[in-house]
Amino acid sequence: MVNNEDSKKDTGVPHSNIAGDNQSNSMNNEKLSRRTHRIIFKPLSVDDNMITNNNVQCLNIPDGNKIKKVYIPTNLKDPHEIARIFNAAVSVNKSGTGKTTMTTTTRTIANQQESAPITSTTIVELDQRNNEAVAEVKIDGINIVEEGLENAQQQQQTGATGLNKNKQEPVEKHKVEPTVSKKKLLDSRVLNSTKPPNKPFCTMTMEERVERLNSTVGEDQIPLPAINIFHLKELEVNEIIKNAQLRHDIVFDPNLQFRPNLDGNIGVKKRELSQLYWNDLENEIIIYRNDISLFNLKKSRLYPLFDNIRKIMMTIVTPNDYQMVKDVLNPEMNVQNLIRDTLDVNNLSSWIYDILKKYCAPMRDSLVEKLNTAFEKAIELKSLHEFIGCIALFLEIMELMRLDMANHQIRLIRPALISNSIEFERQYNQTILSKPNNIYVSSFHWFKKTYDEEVSNGNLIVGQTLPRQIYRLVIKDILNLTSCSNMVDEFPIILSTDKALLLSLRSKIRQIVCLMICKLLFDQLVMHHEAVRIDNKLKTFIKSSYSNEEMIADIIAIIKDESGNFKWTRNTSAVSLHLYYKIQQLINRYNIEQNEPGENRQESKTSTPAFVNLAEENIAFAKQWLAKQIQSNTPVYQLLEKRVYKIIENVIYNISDCTLGGEINQSYMKVFNKNEKKIDLKTLISLSKSSHYNNNANNEDENNNTLFLLSDEQKFLPISLKHFENEILLATTLINFHWSVVGYHYVQFLGNNISK
Numbered sequence: 001m002v003n004n005e006d007s008k009k010d011t012g013v014p015h016s017n018i019a020g021d022n023q024s025n026s027m028n029n030e031k032l033s034r035r036t037h038r039i040i041f042k043p044l045s046v047d048d049n050m051i052t053n054n055n056v057q058c059l060n061i062p063d064g065n066k067i068k069k070v071y072i073p074t075n076l077k078d079p080h081e082i083a084r085i086f087n088a089a090v091s092v093n094k095s096g097t098g099k100t101t102m103t104t105t106t107r108t109i110a111n112q113q114e115s116a117p118i119t120s121t122t123i124v125e126l127d128q129r130n131n132e133a134v135a136e137v138k139i140d141g142i143n144i145v146e147e148g149l150e151n152a153q154q155q156q157q158t159g160a161t162g163l164n165k166n167k168q169e170p171v172e173k174h175k176v177e178p179t180v181s182k183k184k185l186l187d188s189r190v191l192n193s194t195k196p197p198n199k200p201f202c203t204m205t206m207e208e209r210v211e212r213l214n215s216t217v218g219e220d221q222i223p224l225p226a227i228n229i230f231h232l233k234e235l236e237v238n239e240i241i242k243n244a245q246l247r248h249d250i251v252f253d254p255n256l257q258f259r260p261n262l263d264g265n266i267g268v269k270k271r272e273l274s275q276l277y278w279n280d281l282e283n284e285i286i287i288y289r290n291d292i293s294l295f296n297l298k299k300s301r302l303y304p305l306f307d308n309i310r311k312i313m314m315t316i317v318t319p320n321d322y323q324m325v326k327d328v329l330n331p332e333m334n335v336q337n338l339i340r341d342t343l344d345v346n347n348l349s350s351w352i353y354d355i356l357k358k359y360c361a362p363m364r365d366s367l368v369e370k371l372n373t374a375f376e377k378a379i380e381l382k383s384l385h386e387f388i389g390c391i392a393l394f395l396e397i398m399e400l401m402r403l404d405m406a407n408h409q410i411r412l413i414r415p416a417l418i419s420n421s422i423e424f425e426r427q428y429n430q431t432i433l434s435k436p437n438n439i440y441v442s443s444f445h446w447f448k449k450t451y452d453e454e455v456s457n458g459n460l461i462v463g464q465t466l467p468r469q470i471y472r473l474v475i476k477d478i479l480n481l482t483s484c485s486n487m488v489d490e491f492p493i494i495l496s497t498d499k500a501l502l503l504s505l506r507s508k509i510r511q512i513v514c515l516m517i518c519k520l521l522f523d524q525l526v527m528h529h530e531a532v533r534i535d536n537k538l539k540t541f542i543k544s545s546y547s548n549e550e551m552i553a554d555i556i557a558i559i560k561d562e563s564g565n566f567k568w569t570r571n572t573s574a575v576s577l578h579l580y581y582k583i584q585q586l587i588n589r590y591n592i593e594q595n596e597p598g599e600n601r602q603e604s605k606t607s608t609p610a611f612v613n614l615a616e617e618n619i620a621f622a623k624q625w626l627a628k629q630i631q632s633n634t635p636v637y638q639l640l641e642k643r644v645y646k647i648i649e650n651v652i653y654n655i656s657d658c659t660l661g662g663e664i665n666q667s668y669m670k671v672f673n674k675n676e677k678k679i680d681l682k683t684l685i686s687l688s689k690s691s692h693y694n695n696n697a698n699n700e701d702e703n704n705n706t707l708f709l710l711s712d713e714q715k716f717l718p719i720s721l722k723h724f725e726n727e728i729l730l731a732t733t734l735i736n737f738h739w740s741v742v743g744y745h746y747v748q749f750l751g752n753n754i755s756k
Contacts, residue, residue, distance in 0.1 A: 226274040227395040229311040235406035248497040257407045288339040306331040349375035425741045443494035444749040467662030482506035484632040508727040519718035542586045576622035668736045
């Protein structure tokens with residue numbers, strides 16, 4: 001599709017003159033278009049019919065950018081092209097001057113009305129003129145139109161922006177509304193009858209089959225399979241970009257991917273519902289083949305099924321194959337042939353095999369071969385049941401292909417999404433805050449309550465509180481939400497996107513505390529052992545021979561189940577027995593080394609004594625003590641948890657370089673950034689020291705003490721927190737990201753309590 005001065009065939013996309021395009025009219029139709037264009041952005045004009053054109057799709061740019069929407073042709077499906085256009089738009093907004101250069105690829109054939117799958121490289125230079133926000137992009141004849149932020153107010157007054165010419169009413173601009181969280185799992189919309197039949201279909205009479213059909217299908221509600229076009233719409237780039245929960249999860253999970261939600265009880269239920277749909281579909285076909293006069297298009301699953309398959313396939317193939325897909329998967333034709341038992345399954349299966357092989361990733365080839373084998377079996381047995389199973393598998397493969405495409409698009413646009421994540425969530429929260437029924441009010445009252453408690457304790461002074469002190473209070477409050485000794489029933493709504501992260505952090509903190517309790521038990525067993533009391537050197541030998549790292553690894557291996565979950569309560573006996581056994585093992589080794597010549601001692605260090613004497617009385621004490629102390633309501637647990645939280649609070653506060661006004665160092669954004677070199681806690685500390693935010697010279701000594709986890713609190717912990725850097729990095733990123741997004745609103749809500 002090319003619109004230039006020499007070729008102005010009507011392709012459904014507004015014509016545009018491309019500066020510098022000197023191609024002649026004599027260019028051959030098959031000659032590839034390869035041009036370099038200067039890209040100009042300008043406001044969308046009132047007489048532009050781009051919005052109402054059926055051949056264009058809208059790509060929404062995250063809120064907070066000057067560019068709001070980009071209109072691209074529907075036949076532009078290459079995820080690389082879309083991602084580069086998206087990244088270019090974000091780059092313009094970040095650059096300030098509005099100038100950047102990028103490379104993209106387009107698929108065009110000169111002087112052809114239809115586009116073809118060829119690739120030409122185009123250097124896209126983004127420019128800004130007269131200090132206006134950008135608006136129109138031309139890439140190899142593809143007209144991409146955008147509205148400018150700086151002209152938005154004027155355009156809203158004139159009604160020029162976003163005008164639907166068919167209805168002469170303004171089109172509502174994209175609003176960031178709360179959406180269903182996808183996390184890593186794709187939650188299917190199962191549009192299906194959930195009521196199973198009273199008895200197996202194979203035992204039903206024809207009258208009972210018809211009764212079942214009429215009870216599960218109505219003109220106003222025709223069931224669709226679990227994998228349907230509405231469910232897969234969530235995988236489109238526009239849906240990904242505006243999904244607040246997904247955008248939030250991308251910041252913390254560099255490997256985030258979509259995958260079918262078939263785990264656990266939810267997966268079992270979905271499989272049951274899906275199988276029920278296919279059983280009902282088979283029953284319906286049997287009825288029509290027995291009496292075709294019963295067929296009612298408005299009350300049949302068949303047409304929606306084939307229409308659904310066709311629409312999904314259209315989202316996978318390139319424009320070149322659109323017509324072929326429409327012809328082969330024609331719903332009317334396939335429904336008629338199926339109910340009359342004249343469907344050419346052999347040709348259909350061959351076409352499906354070829355089209356899937358053409359478009360699926362190599363990793364899906366085995367599934368395609370499995371489908372082909374299933375079709376061959378259905379043809380050989382002339383089995384309707386086997387054929388229905390093939391259609392179900394066909395949909396599953398197409399879903400996986402769409403998931404692959406969506407995951408690929410996420411990888412491409414992830415850097416742009418992360419770079420804009422804070423501003424996007426600010427806009428998202430502002431949308432909620434601006435509503436009359438602001439759901440965040442309760443969250444601010446929760447925070448005000450904790451503030452009042454700090455005032456009552458003399459830690460803060462009303463009217464003299466600095467934003468920096470509010471930041472520290474937010475750190476403390478969020479950490480306290482993850483406490484097991486003082487567990488909250490639910491998290492504040494303002495932290496709803498962080499729920500999974502908070503639960504994960506709670507689990508990690510509990511694991512840290514329980515490991516420290518295990519270390520206390522180990523030290524007690526060593527200290528009170530008879531052999532140690534006799535030989536003081538033995539205590540040093542045991543502690544030096546069994547490092548904290550080794551102990552942590554051993555205990556984790558014991559309490560971790562097959563699903564990766566940590567089960568402390570049910571494994572206290574095993575942990576206690578292991579610790580006591582380890583002590584006895586080291587004592588025996590020590591005795592062997594003391595009695596052997598020097599040249600044989602090195603070999604004995606790696607050998608395991610043949611016999612270990614275990615005292616039942618000591619083992620019983622260890623089991624009982626550990627089982628009690630890992631309970632979150634015990635004084636030992638609460639004391640250790642409190643000290644852990646205090647150290648983490650100090651670390652986060654100091655490495656963030658918070659200014660008096662509440663601004664913090666943004667280096668925490670590099671922790672989970674896949675494009676950045678992986679950084680540890682020490683690197684994050686070094687970044688904070690060199691940060692321009694760190695203007696308080698008096699904090700240098702305090703940083704030297706707390707940032708390297710050498711505070712006074714650390715001395716009273718059984719295990720150094722240096723072994724748990726990942727947990728500290730998670731807490732740092734979670735809290736600092738939250739503060740960067742809504743910290744301003746916490747300060748504003750306190751009003752006169754803040755120092756002027």
